[in-house]
Amino acid sequence: MSDCLPPISTIPNAVAHTARLRADAVAIEEDGLSxxxxxxxxxxxxxxxxxxxxxxxxxxxxxxxxxxxxxxxxxxxxxxxxxxxxxxxxxxxxxxxxxxxxxxxxxxxxxxxxxxxxxxxxxxxxxxxxxxxxxxxxxxxxxxxxxxxxxxxxxxxxxxxxxxxxxxxxxTPDSPSDLLYTSGTTGRPKGVITTHGQNLRAFSDWSDIVGLRAGDRYLIINPFFHAFGYKAGWLAALLRGATILPLAQFDAETVLARVERYRVSFLPGSPTLYLSLLAHPRLDAYDLSSLRVAVTGAASIAPELIRRMRKVLGFDVVLTAYGLTECCGLATVCRLGDALQTIANTSGRPLAGVEIRCVDDEGNDVAAGEPGEVWIRGYNVMRGYFDDEAATREAIDGAGWLHTGDVGSLDAAGNLCITGRLKDMFIVGGFNCYPAEIEHLIGTHPAVAQVAVVGVPDTRLGEVGRAFVVLREGESMSGEALLEWCKSRLANYKVPRSVVFMAALPTNAAGKVVKHELMALQARIAPERAGGIGSRAAGPRRDAGAARGGAGRAGGGEPLAQ
Missing domain, CATH: 3.40.50.980 (Rossmann fold)
Structure with missing residues (x-):
């Protein structure tokens, strides 16, 4: 056999390359199997x-x-x-x-x-x-x-x-490697075609940026059917020669036990994952000293969550990223050394070879800090929707820009802040409101663990915001108090008009809050309760997939690690 390794142009070549270099290193550990x-x-x-x-x-x-x-x-x-x-x-x-x-x-x-x-x-x-x-x-x-x-x-x-x-x-690098179907949250699921070369380049770069390395022990909670569990999960681990520790069903205590038992060093996931760990009553009973890197993402991540992930869970590195299925699940990533506020408030800068724009309704770039639709162009953009040329043409324009349907802004340094989805926006008395901006602010309140904001009908203003809130363990507060707190920090039209406290928010298998379930829930709340500032609703039963992480929103962008 020749000592010259073949070029790593396809996923099979990449696996053969790692197997040759690290034949005796453990690739996968699972319930006694090595x-x-x-x-x-x-x-x-x-x-x-x-x-x-x-x-x-x-x-x-x-x-x-x-x-x-x-x-x-x-x-x-x-x-x-x-x-x-x-x-x-x-x-x-x-x-x-x-x-x-x-x-x-x-x-x-x-x-x-x-x-x-x-x-x-x-x-x-x-x-x-x-x-x-x-x-x-x-x-x-x-x-x-x-x-x-x-x-x-x-x-x-x-x-x-x-x-x-x-x-x-x-x-070849242009051979299709996978066909991932979007989640269907904005319509019938569409099949997204990406290639070997696209995915290898994107997640080799991602691994370099976040610091995934040979010998890392990677507990993969994010489901393999999702780009985060597959591409930023086991594929990235194979590229680096890390040990994959698959987890079939999320349970906070199981995760804590496995971190201790398997000396987990690499643990990406949704914000919901880390919140669940931090809220566990027996958190202090586990040795989490092996934890090194967390990668997460969402339109709103409270700086306090990142501080607690570092201080309480012991992560040396916490980074955020953004992507969607239509761009291999990855477009932007924060970098090592970025300030806490940059990591909390943005999803970082584009990968090399990837361009990001935020544009108005006419396709013109908006000013730094102003919201616009996020467009992406680069090697990571899908080859198209399977057997759907019309949808492909609608999503990717003649100049190669992918129109994501996400709303975001770019700061002066080129960091992307996701504000929300075009379809999530609601209009209060003629003013556009983007839920993610409001969620981010409420998420900084020390008593709040999670929040989701949706628009609800209002006879006078057309629509107003309603906040669904999960309080941190041991905390209590009234809806009136939370909204008073918001009034001094948000423009009046952005302040929600009502609060519903919940035991947990409904999430999909990628850990993303399922807002249409919240919309259905609010429709069932009696008018006198809905109008009450601090109504309460029982939290949804958390099933096996709840709080599992995700990369990129299938079907429309959501931050990569959530």
Whole structure:
């Protein structure tokens, strides 16, 4: 074998490169399993050969529908080695939703968990017509009409190693690597196509900026079906030779225990994740001294949260970032050495090779500090929406600018501050209000753990703001007191007219607050309560995916790490 390493132009080449350099280093640790880089590479090759034996051709789509498990990574790498395109499915999807994506993507094979958290995933697809789907593989279980994971891997015997090598050699940086479907929060989910070269460049740069390095122990809570758990998660870890510690289900105590047990050093996630850890009643019982780096992001992150992450949780580095599925999940990142206010108030500066503009309705740049729609141009912009040229043309203009639908502003140093979504904006008496700006201010109150603001109808002003607030453990206050506090810090039209206190905010699997659920909730609040400044509502039941982190909003931008 030659001592010259091949150029790292595709994900299979990148994995082979790391396996050669760090064959005996632990790639994945999961509940007693320890898989070294050399073994991971070989097992992924077996999966690739097995897929070829099933007839998966270059460019064909293969879906993975499972929680964070080591087999998820093996399957994904096998798909890409076989020249296929990875289609991750959200584990929260119901049968109809999953069938819709499987059908529209034309997926030829589905690799799925059998049961997870009491849900039978194969059963949810029963009765749905999927004519393109030829093969089903079940992880950790058996189902009639499907191959078990072990039986699937055994099919590799039908494909010579040389045939897999030829598939890998045929890949280029421009070959599609994945097809991620947006969350559908602004309409029907759309499939976003990105390539091997785009993702390698973006997350190699991200790893350099945030300080991910060989030997780091990376607890990945963010779901693998999301760009944050996949690209800024296990893919970035593989590029650096870090150890991946997958977590299938979020639970604050489990996270704390694993940080101590596995000496976790790298723990990105949503603000909700860190708030959950900080609020845990037994936080002081765990040794968190191994923690080094946190990467998060949201339109509003209270500086106090960053201070507590450093002081209480012990992180040396806390950084924020921004991206959306349509730009590989990444566009801007704060840098080491940035001031706390920069990290709290912005999502940092663009990656090298990426441009950011904030523009008005006519497409003209707005002044520094003024809000406008965020446009992105660069190597990271998607190749387009799958089988939807009209939507692609609507999203990307003739000059290559991706119109994100996010509202933000750029400061004099080029740091991007996300103000909100165009569709989230509400108008109070003719004045535009962006929820993220109001949320950021309320989030600085020492009694507030989380806040979300939505616009609600008002007979006099058209719309006014309503704040849904989660208080920090042990804190109490009235809605009147919070709004009085806001009045001295916000223009009058920006001050919410009512407050609803909650035990928890509803979140999606990426940890992002689901505002349409808040809108539905406020519609059910009796008028006399809704008009009351400090009404209370029971918090939503937190399911297994709550507080799991996310990179980029699927379908419209949300900050990368949340």
């Amino acid at each position: 898989l070294r880089y050399g073994a991971l590479h070989e097992t992924a090759r077996v999966a690739g050969r097995a897929l070829m034996a099933l007839g998966v051709a270059p460019g064909e789509r293969v879906a993975v529908w499972a929680p964070n498990l080591h087999e998820w990574i093996v399957a994904a790498l096998g798909i890409q080695m076989a020249g296929g395109v990875l289609v991750p499915l959200n584990t929260r999807l119901k049968g109809r939703e999953a069938a819709d994506i499987l059908g529209r993507s034309g997926a030829r094979a589905l690799i799925s968990i059998g049961e997870f958290l009491g849900v039978d995933y194969p059963e949810m697809l029963r009765g749905h017509a999927l004519p393109a789907l030829r093969h089903r593989v079940i992880l950790r279980g058996e189902r009639e009409g499907a191959l078990s994971w072990e039986a699937f891997l055994a099919r590799a015997e039908d494909t010579p190693e040389a045939m897999l090598d030829a598939r890998i050699a045929a890949l």
